[in-house]
Amino acid sequence: MDWAKAKTILIIALLVICMLLGGILVARNTRERIADKQAAQNAVDYLMNQGASSICDIPLNRPSLPVLFIHFNQASLNRSVNLEEYKGIKLVAPGQPGYLVELSSAGKSKAKIITASSAVLKAAYSAGKYEGLEIQSIELVYYVDPEGFNPQAEDTALPCWAVKTNYGTYYINAYDL
Amino acid sequence: MSKKTVENIKMIIIVVLFLATILLLYLIWGGSKEVKVKDLLPAISKENTDVEVWGIIKPEKAYYSAGDGSFRSVKDSFYTYYSVMEKFKELSDKSTVLPSEISKDQFEEAVKKHPAIIIQFNYAVPFASLCEELGISGSNAYANVGSVDTVCFSSVATDSLLVFSKSEGKYYRLVSDSLSLEFEEPYSYERDYNCYEVSQVLGAGGDGLFPLLTQSYLYGGTYKEEGIMDTDERTEIARTIFGDSYDFVRRISDGFGNNTFMYGFGQKTLTLGADGTIEYKTEIESGNSQGLLKDLATAKNFYLSVLEKYLSIEETEEDGSFVSLKLKDIKQSGSGRSAAYTFCFVMEWDYEISSAEEYAMEITVENGQVSWLKSRVIPFEFEYDENLPREAMDAANVIAANSASSDDFLKIAENYKSMEQVYYMKNGEIIPVWRLTLNDGSRYFYNIYTGEAVN
Numbered sequence: 001m002d003w004a005k006a007k008t009i010l011i012i013a014l015l016v017i018c019m020l021l022g023g024i025l026v027a028r029n030t031r032e033r034i035a036d037k038q039a040a041q042n043a044v045d046y047l048m049n050q051g052a053s054s055i056c057d058i059p060l061n062r063p064s065l066p067v068l069f070i071h072f073n074q075a076s077l078n079r080s081v082n083l084e085e086y087k088g089i090k091l092v093a094p095g096q097p098g099y100l101v102e103l104s105s106a107g108k109s110k111a112k113i114i115t116a117s118s119a120v121l122k123a124a125y126s127a128g129k130y131e132g133l134e135i136q137s138i139e140l141v142y143y144v145d146p147e148g149f150n151p152q153a154e155d156t157a158l159p160c161w162a163v164k165t166n167y168g169t170y171y172i173n174a175y176d177l
Numbered sequence: 178m179s180k181k182t183v184e185n186i187k188m189i190i191i192v193v194l195f196l197a198t199i200l201l202l203y204l205i206w207g208g209s210k211e212v213k214v215k216d217l218l219p220a221i222s223k224e225n226t227d228v229e230v231w232g233i234i235k236p237e238k239a240y241y242s243a244g245d246g247s248f249r250s251v252k253d254s255f256y257t258y259y260s261v262m263e264k265f266k267e268l269s270d271k272s273t274v275l276p277s278e279i280s281k282d283q284f285e286e287a288v289k290k291h292p293a294i295i296i297q298f299n300y301a302v303p304f305a306s307l308c309e310e311l312g313i314s315g316s317n318a319y320a321n322v323g324s325v326d327t328v329c330f331s332s333v334a335t336d337s338l339l340v341f342s343k344s345e346g347k348y349y350r351l352v353s354d355s356l357s358l359e360f361e362e363p364y365s366y367e368r369d370y371n372c373y374e375v376s377q378v379l380g381a382g383g384d385g386l387f388p389l390l391t392q393s394y395l396y397g398g399t400y401k402e403e404g405i406m407d408t409d410e411r412t413e414i415a416r417t418i419f420g421d422s423y424d425f426v427r428r429i430s431d432g433f434g435n436n437t438f439m440y441g442f443g444q445k446t447l448t449l450g451a452d453g454t455i456e457y458k459t460e461i462e463s464g465n466s467q468g469l470l471k472d473l474a475t476a477k478n479f480y481l482s483v484l485e486k487y488l489s490i491e492e493t494e495e496d497g498s499f500v501s502l503k504l505k506d507i508k509q510s511g512s513g514r515s516a517a518y519t520f521c522f523v524m525e526w527d528y529e530i531s532s533a534e535e536y537a538m539e540i541t542v543e544n545g546q547v548s549w550l551k552s553r554v555i556p557f558e559f560e561y562d563e564n565l566p567r568e569a570m571d572a573a574n575v576i577a578a579n580s581a582s583s584d585d586f587l588k589i590a591e592n593y594k595s596m597e598q599v600y601y602m603k604n605g606e607i608i609p610v611w612r613l614t615l616n617d618g619s620r621y622f623y624n625i626y627t628g629e630a631v632n
């Protein structure tokens with residue numbers, strides 16, 4: 001058997017497979033990006049038609065993220081703190097004045113989050129009125145729900161889209177609900 | 178470049194390309210998962226086709242009426258109920274059985290003035306569905322009978338089954354057109370005892386049956402709670418509830434052994450208490466009730482999936498380590514397809530086990546889906562004293578001794594619902610007690626030997 005020739009054929013076959021899979025991956029990502037962009041535009045059009053007055057740029061990033069396990073430490077300053085970050089994403093913990101939020105560990109599994117455009121629509125729905133709505137900023141954060149806050153407890157921060165509007169800030173769970 | 182070097186380079190390229198292929202396949206198929214709330218739903222199968230429910234529908238009491246105003250409480254009420262339904266199955270299978278409404282007087286004549294077997298449920302059971310569940314033919318014909326609380330087989334009408342629907346206040350006779358069966362006394366059991374109507378014993382009250390029993394077969398002893406849910410068991414329970422999405426739920430551990438798992442901002446919440454309690458609640462989807470028995474099957478399927486992670490729900494075990502659940506009550510809100518049922522269970526050994534909490538487990542099924550569960554069922558080891566039977570304090574004397582005045586005594590008699598021997602769990606002790614239940618639902622527990630109130 002001519003092993004040299006067999007290896008060459010195997011290399012060519014693997015190269016073709018890699019190019020094919022790479023092509024599929026690129027095509028899929030491109031398609032998703034176009035779809036997300038289109039969804040963002042649709043969300044803007046819809047809200048403007050409903051009477052919204054201004055909408056900031058809608059982010060298109062949609063990473064896969066784990067949950068974060070956190071704990072609380074008594075802070076010397078009597079204020080809410082946002083000191084921790086995870087891979088550049090801020091940890092937000094409103095409603096726990098006087099406590100520092102500290103990261104314990106990240107969850108083992110990651111899940112793809114929802115688009116910012118879906119979050120904007122959910123926030124607008126939560127606001128209850130579209131007329132005069134201003135979407136001032138949209139930011140991906142890790143959010144510690146103040147409901148059930150217990151300073152002694154180990155808690156969990158979930159990825160959320162923080163949508164700041166002139167009617168208030170809405171934290172929309174970034175896992176698909 | 179030598180041929181050997183070229184071949185080595187080819188090998189390296191093959192390895193690199195192979196690894197790249199695996200990486201690309203991983204990115205395409207398994208790179209990340211999306212979490213959708215609907216993924217949570219199959220975590221516990223909604224299918225309830227394999228779950229039998231007729232064995233859960235157990236009567237509260239079975240009596241043999243001697244026909245002279247005396248009654249014998251039959252210890253094995255489930256077997257007695259089963260025997261009566263077997264007779265009815267024979268009637269239905271071999272002849273045409275049709276229901277007809279009868280008067281209260283006719284019903285009472287048949288079950289009080291003639292030997293009869295009386296089966297009493299603590300809740301209303303939809304008769305046609307029960308017959309269907311038991312494989313009794315012609316169940317469609319019983320649709321008008323509705324839900325029944327009492328089922329009787331009388332020696333004066335061995336071609337019939339007599340039923341009473343408390344909620345509708347109606348009595349029915351389901352009579353065969355051509356067949357009569359033999360009437361047999363229920364299997365006599367050493368723990369059976371006699372009862373009379375409360376008015377005959379206490380001098381006041383309705384037709385509730387009052388026990389004349391001066392012996393107790395209940396064990397006294399101590400119990401020890403056994404390892405209430407370790408970390409792995411807690412994780413297993415949460416994984417059962419949340420399925421693949423378990424990794425993406427909010428988890429709160431308070432340092433005292435209490436754990437809360439929450440999907441989203443409270444759409445689905447599971448709380449596991451340090452004391453072994455479990456509470457689960459979820460927002461439900463639109464849907465319809467499948468009827469009481471099918472919703473009961475859904476409830477059973479759910480609680481078995483959850484509780485089996487840390488205890489076995491089996492029949493009585495000889496070694497004293499056990500948990501057996503008995504369906505004690507069914508609360509209904511709404512009706513028809515929008516009905517919601519809360520099924521209430523108590524723990525049971527050879528007798529029912531009571532505690533300050535009325536139920537050991539409650540589970541609500543709405544729109545055909547489990548929306549709430551609260552369980553206080555805990556595994557425990559019971560060390561008991563076997564010197565049986567023992568002399569028990571007479572039930573009438575217990576009430577008299579605990580009544581502040583004769584007026585108080587009469588008031589109890591007038592509101593009397595039942596007096597039973599049960600176990601009572603309190604501070605590590607299992608105490609045999611008389612449980613007095615009044616018509617308003619209030620319950621009182623008295624030590625079976627001393628008559629002292631224990632709650």
